[in-house]
Amino acid sequence: QVQLVESGGGSVQVGGSLRLSCAAPEYTYSIFCISWFRHAPGKEREGVAYIYTGIGSAYYSNSVKGRFTISHDNAKHTVDLEMNSLKPEDTAMYYCAARSGGGACGFSTAWYTSWGQGTQVTVSS
Secondary structure (H helix, E strand, O other), X not given: OOOOEEEOOEEEEOOOOEEEEEEOOOOOOOEEEEEEEEEXXXXXXXXXXXXXXXXXXXXXXXXXXXXXXXXEEOOOOEEEEEEOOOOHHHOEEEEEEEEEOOOOOOOOHHHOOEEOOOEEEEEEO
């Protein structure tokens, strides 16, 4: 497992923007995929975006496509999630997760062995 630390959450109004960051202080090059998930009260945990850290390929859920951008800084070992045009339904606790070793990358929570503590995002109208 790898320690992950999220930051950047907060409260914004509808249409606003936030940038979340996921840092791996003890980064290991066995990590090949980092994802962002979110969990809202009364709902299941939802995959939002993931990125292959080696090649930079990124994928998004339909609910955020076109509004969110995931990026990886190889030098800093961070994965950021830029969130624009925020909606009330984006309100949730956001978590980053890392997958090490091999296999596929996606939104199956069972694939991830390292999780951050979460950062709250609240969008108000």
